[in-house]
Amino acid sequence: MSQRDDRSASFGRYQIFPxxxxxxxxxxxxxxxxxxxDVLWMLVExxxxxxxxxxxxATVWGGAIVEENxxxxQMSAIRKALGTDRDMISTEFGKGYALSLVRQEHAVAPPDFPHPVTSLVGRAGELDEIQRLVTERRFVTLTGPGGIGKTRLAIEAGHQLRGRFADGVYMAEMAKIAESDLVPAAIENCMQLSRAQLRNKRLLLIIDNCEHLAGPIAGQVEALLNNAPAMHILVTAQEPLDAAGEHxxxxxxxxxxxxDTQSxxxxxxxxxxxxxxxxxxxxIHQFVLDDALARDVSAICRQLDGMPLALELAAARVPVLGIAGVLAGLNDRFKLLTAGRRTALPRQRTLRATVDWSHNLLDDEERRLFRSLSVxxxxxxxxxxxxxxxxxxAEAWDTIDVLSSLAAKSLLQPELGGPVPRYRFLETIRVYALxxxxxxxxxxxTAQRHAAFFAQLARQASDDWRLSYQADIDDIRAALDWAFSSDGDEQTGIDILTHSAPFxxxxxxxxxxxxxxxxxLNGEGPAIAPGQEMALQAxxxxxxxxxxxxVDETVKAWTRALDxxxxxxxxxxxxxxxxxLWLYKLRCERYAESLAHANQLADLAAGAADQEAFVVGQRLAGVSQLFMGQQDESLRQIEASLRWYEQGRSTQVSRFGMDQYAAALTYFARVLWFQGREAEALDAAAAAAERARAIDHACSLCCALAEGWCLVHALNGDEEAVEQAAATLVRTAAKHGLGLWESYGDTFERWVEARRSGDHKGAAAILQRLIHSGAPPGLNS
Structure with a gap:
């Protein structure tokens, strides 16, 4: 029978594995x-x-004749290796050598299980799930990027599970083990039990920080589980071990x-x-999070991706820098976050050391893709x-293999909820990769390839921009930033803008x-082809x-696009x-001219058998006629367009910049009110707002609130309804840079303020202006 490869003996503070x-x-x-x-082992034996x-x-040299020197x-080499313990080897003159300390089979008591001095925060659900998995499964690996809190969660799970494992919970720390041949010894040191002793033990072994020795540890785990049927193992690592039975x-x-968190x-x-x-x-014993600090603290947590180690390092800087100082310092986070505990593992004392550890485990191909993806x-x-x-x-699968490896190592976060799998960096890891x-x-x-890719994406996109490409908004911005930078390619930026109007x-x-x-259009860039200029002007x-x-630039852009x-x-x-041009003339209160453009649009659409555009022309004509005082004709035109939409016909939000169904309902509400059908007007205004919210389109919602909901509720004297809707209008418009609608929101807020301050004359003047003008007060002044 062959010897077990984990056989060992102890003498003093030494352990030897023959x-x-x-x-x-x-x-x-x-x-x-x-x-x-071999000499030392004979002395130990x-x-x-x-x-x-x-x-x-005779034994060490296999019977060969050698000189005594x-x-x-070899004895000198042993004594040198033992250092201050060299006297453990004694020379018996004329006889031989002896080990002065008698060997002890596993004389060292198993180390106590760690007892953290800080509480586990925000992991109640994960803790319950880990306990369930470890109880039901014999081998569980807890994975995640460095600094996410795997060790702390595993320790807490170990404490909670002690009652379920009669023979104890043990923890083997692998972070300081650098060589694969030390793995068995480290695990045995932890438990101080031979494999024969383990056979009938019901215990839990936690093996921590395994990613750098995944292969050897996987082999040991499989051997232990095969030998000890009642044993359970919980591993923490940045990637799975890919061993048999692993969950x-x-x-x-x-x-x-x-x-938008404020409180x-x-x-x-x-x-x-x-x-x-x-x-x-x-x-800081007196520290209290109040509303004044909530926004900055929330921003710190977001920028640090909710990573516990990074949050703890940032919190350690607050006594010196304050909350605002820490937030500002995150622009150079790897210098800021260096205040780790002296007792922590070296790779956990600074944020950079934590990510360095992960990066050093990558091969050259993984490193190339890792840094390139940071763009x-x-x-x-x-x-x-x-x-x-x-x-x-050459093959897509080559890239997928490396992506899969980076995701397995927790350096990329896979997102599988959409129609196509996506990957992303945690921001801290992306900064490191950059x-x-x-x-x-x-x-x-790399930036040039990135911009070229999104230029091609824009060229092949159609009306499904929002469905397919909304997640790419930040990369389209990044591509444009590069294209129009001093080192960029303006033509690539022009290509993106030419084709991305639906976006x-x-x-x-x-x-x-x-x-x-x-x-x-106002710069001194490269010449623009007529087709591109037309799209850009539109x-x-x-x-x-x-x-x-x-503004003047608006009519100039549309006139040039039309030419x-x-x-x-x-x-x-x-x-x-x-x-x-219809919209421009309407906002300038040139209603007859706006009607002319509406009719030209309808005529062009009719000639091209474009029913959707023809219905839009009807709706625009109805709005112009409303402001011209032709309410009956306005009602007829808007009702005709509504009948088309109510049949379930498709409407493209991107085509004219707004959902035309919601816009038709909005102006329908106004016409109904002026014809004395107040209840129906309120219902139509509500339907318009509901429609805009349902399609989640900000410009359409702003129109529904400004031209419909706020106006008819103001006419009804409902200050509370107007106040709430105006706040939503201002907030939504400001978020999307919709200055026109923001001015409407400000106007309705002034109406509420005037009513509540008793300035009924001023409130009436504001309302009359909104009723009879195609633009809010002050827009054209």
């Missing part, structure tokens, strides 16, 4: 040559008895507050905030990763679109209309230009 040829001192490996090791020189030379050299639990970051009560709902506050309070500002698909980060890959990209000298080439329209990001287009006119209202559309025989742009 089959593994490993000598440990206080758990650390001691380097010793092969013959010196003698258990204090003298071993003759002849016996040593060879043995003396993986991926630990997510702590929950963080949304960007302490709302912030403290989230575990990341609770952890941060608790750790700050440990250093993505948000999530990305495997296809995007291949084109931008790995153009050298630094590596900068160090590599590959920034310009800005569907997301109601008209203010942002207007800023980009101002840069392109997008510019749309964005100006909602971002700034009826180019005639030259190029582009019917769609002609339709859009007449819509834009």
């Amino acid at each position: 089959e593994l040829r490993v000598l440990l001192r206080d758990g650390e490996k001691v380097d010793l040559g092969q013959r010196a090791f 003698a258990n204090g008895a003298v071993v003759s020189k002849d016996a040593l030379m 060879n043995l003396q050299a 993986v639990y991926r630990l997510a970051p702590l929950s963080v507050p949304p960007a 302490a009560e709302a912030a403290l709902v989230h575990a990341a905030v609770r952890l941060f506050v608790e750790r700050v309070s440990a250093s 993505f500002a948000s999530g990305f698909t495997a296809d995007a990763a291949r084109h931008v980060g790995a153009p050298e890959h 630094e590596k990209l900068a160090d590599s000298g590959e920034v310009e080439a 800005w329209n569907q997301l109601s990001l008209h203010g942002e679109c207007q800023r980009w287009l101002t840069l392109v 997008s510019y006119g749309t964005s100006l209309a909602w971002a700034r209202g009826p 180019l559309a005639h030259q190029l025989s582009d019917l769609e742009t002609q339709l859009q230009a007449h819509y834009g």
